[in-house]
Amino acid sequence: MMCITARHFNLNRILLLTIGLWPYQQSKFSRLRFIFFLGILTTAILFQVTTFFNSKCTADLVVKILSSALFFTTFVIKYIFFAINAETVKDLLTQLQHICDQLKDECENAILERYSYNAKRYTIVLTTLSICTISALIVAQLCPNIINAILPINVSQSHHLPIMTEYFVDQEKYFSLIFLHLNAAFCIGIAAMVSTGTMLIAYLEHTCGLFKISSYRIKRAMRAIVLQNINTKNDTLMLEEIRCAVDIHRQAMKLSKTLVSKFEAMLFCLIAIGVISLSLNLFQIFQIASNGDNNIDEILFPSVLVFISVLYMFCANYVPQNVTDHNNQVFVTVYNVQWYIAPLYVQKLMLFLLQRNTREFTLGVGGLFVGSLESFAMLVKASVSYFTVIYSTQ
Template sequence: MVSSTIDYYEINKNLLRFVGQWPYQKPRERRFIFIFTMILVINAMVPQVAQFFVCENMECVYETIPPHMLAIMLLIKYFTLHLNKNQVKDLTDRLFINWNIIDNEEERKIMEKYAKTGKWYSKMYASYVYIGIVLFSFTGFMPRVLDFIIPLNTSRPLMLPYPAYYFVNEEKYFYYIFCHMLFSAEIGLSGIAAHDCLLFVYIEHACSLFAVNGFRFEHMLYKRNIEKTIIINHADEVYCKNVVFAIHAHREALEFALLLENTFTLSFGIQILMVTVGMSISLVQFSIQLPNNLAGAMRYLLFIGGQLFHLFCYSFEGQKLINHSSETCDKIYNGSWYKIPPSAQRLLLMVMRKSIEVTTLTAGKIYVFSLESFTTVLQTSMSYFTVLSSFSE
C-alpha cells in the first residue's frame, strides 16, 4: 500500500475500523468491536420489538414496521461485511494491486480522478448519514417548536425518534431514552455508512479500470512504460503485445466487477425487499399523519427521503458501472485498430464481443441496479401504498 494511494481511501479505512470491518485490522480488535457494536444494536432493537407487542391497533403496527426494516437492513450490512471478510480483503488487495501496475502518467490521472470521486462520495454520504439521523431524531422536539409557532391551550407531547417501549414512564425519563436512542442510532448507522461508502469506492474503482482499458485500446499505437507516450514503428509483435496487455487488463476489470457482484448480491436482494416494503408503509403513515399531526408527518417524510436517497445512490452507481463497461466497444472502434495487423485485430473482436454483455450490479441476481430500475421500484412502492391505504381506511 503506497501512502499516496491509501490517502484516497482514508475515510473508508476509518469508518471500517470504527465498526471492526477493516480488512487489515487485527483479528482480536475486529472481534471485540464487532461484538460491542452488536450488543448496542440489539440493545436498541429490544424496545422496538417490545413496542410491536404492546400495539393495540394496525396504525400502531404500521408505525413500528419502518424502524424494524431499517434495523434489519443495518444488521444485513454488518453481517455482509463480517461474513464476507475474505472477499472484502480480496477486493481491497486487488484495488491496491491495480494501482501498482499503472505504468504511465495518463493512466494514473484516470485512476486518481475516480479515486477522488469515490472519496468525495464517501465524505458526502457519511455526512448525510450522521447529520440525517440527528435531524430525524430531533423531529421529536418538533411539538415544542409548533407550540411556539402555533400555540394551543395545552402543550404538545414530545415524541421519541422512533416507536419503542422502554418499560418505564416515557415522559419522566424522556431525555434519558432520547440520548440512548440517539447514541445507539449513531453507532449502528456507522455500519451503514461504512458498508455503502466501501461499495461506492469499489464501484468507482471498477469504473476506473474500464476507463483505463478504454484509454489503452484507443492508444494501441503508443509505446508503453515511459512517462510520455510517443508513436512507435509499425512492428507487429509490439502491436500484439499492447493488445494482449489491454485484454488482460480488461479481464481483470471484469473479474473485479464479478467478485464485487458475488460479494454483495445476496444482501442487496434483501435490502431491495426492505426498501420497497418500508417505503410503502412509510407513505401510508405519512398520509395518515399529514392532516392532524404535522410533526409525525415530517418524521415520515424524512424517512421516505432517506430511503429514496439510499436507493438512488445504489442505482446511480450501478448505472455508472453499466455505462463504463459498455463503452469499451466504442473505445476500441474509436482507436487506430485499422492500422494494426489482422492478427491483433482478431484479438480485439473477442473484447468487443465480451463488452456487448454489460457488467451489472444486481440484487439477488434478479434486480439490476440502474436508473430505469429505480423508477420501477418507485412504481412498485406506490402500488403497495395504494393497496395498504385501502386496508387502513
C-alpha cells in the same frame, strides 16, 4: 509502491474504523465495539416489536411499528454482512493493489487518481449529508424542550418519541435514557450504512478507473499503429499493449462481479426490506396528512426514512449503472479507433474483443435484479404501488 488503502481509501478507512469494521485492524477492542454497537441496534428493534405485547394489534399499529422496525433491520443486515465478509473485502483490496502496482504509465496513474477523487467526493458528500440529517432530526426532537426552557409555560408537556417503543418501564421517568438509546441506535445505523456503502462505492469507482485505463491503452496502441511504421519491434509492442488492455478489462469485470457476488445475500435482503419499508413509511406520511394533524414531529421521522431509502436506492443502482457504462465505453472505443488499418492479426484481436460485447455486462443479484437506473425507477414504482394498495384499503 503505492498503498491504495492509505492513499485511495483513507476516508473509508476512518469511517470503518469508527464502527469497528475495517478489515485490516481487527483488534479485541474493535470486536468489543462491534458487539456493543450491534447490541444497541438489535435492542432498538426488539423494543419496537415488544409494543405488540402491551397494545391491541391493529392494522395501523402494525404499519406504524414495522415502518421503523424494518428500516432499523436494514442497519443490522448491512452491519452483520459486512463484518462476515471482512476477509473478502481485504482480499479484494489486495487484488486491486496488485493491479495498481502494475500501472507504470503516468497517464494511467492519473486516471486512477481521478476516480479515487470521485470516490472521496462521494464519501464526503454522503457523510456530510448523513451528519446534517441526524443533527436536524435530533434538534427537531429536542426543539419542544428547548422552546419550553426559553419560554416556560405552566402546562406540563409529555415527552414524545418519533417511534413507538415498549421498554417495560415508566417511559416518562426514563425518557432521557430511552431517547439516548434510540438516537444512538439511529446514529450507529446511519454510520454503518454510510461507511459500508461508501466503501463499496469507492471500490466500484476504482473498477471504473480500470475500465477507463483499458480504453486508454487501446487508443494508445492504435495511435502507435497510425503514427509509426510497422516492423517487428513495433508489432511486439503493439500486441503487448492490446494484450494489457484486454487483461485489465477482464480483471475489472472480475473484481466487480466478485464484489457483488460476495454481498449478493445482503443486497437481496436490502431490496426486499427496503421496498416494504419505503411503502409503509409513505403510508405513514399520507395517513398523518389525511388526518389533518399539523404535528411536525410525527411526520418528520417517516419523511426522513423515506428520503434515506430513496437516496440509498438511487446510489445502489447508479454505481452499477456507472460500471456498466464504463464497460460499454471500452467497446465504443474499439469501434471508434482506426482498427481497420491495422495488420490483419491485430484486426482479429479486435474482433475477439468486440465479440465480448455481444454478452451484456451488468451487476445484478441472483439473476433477478440488475443494478441500473431503470431498476431504481422500478423499485420506487413498486414501493408506490404497494403504498397505493395499502392506502386504498383504509
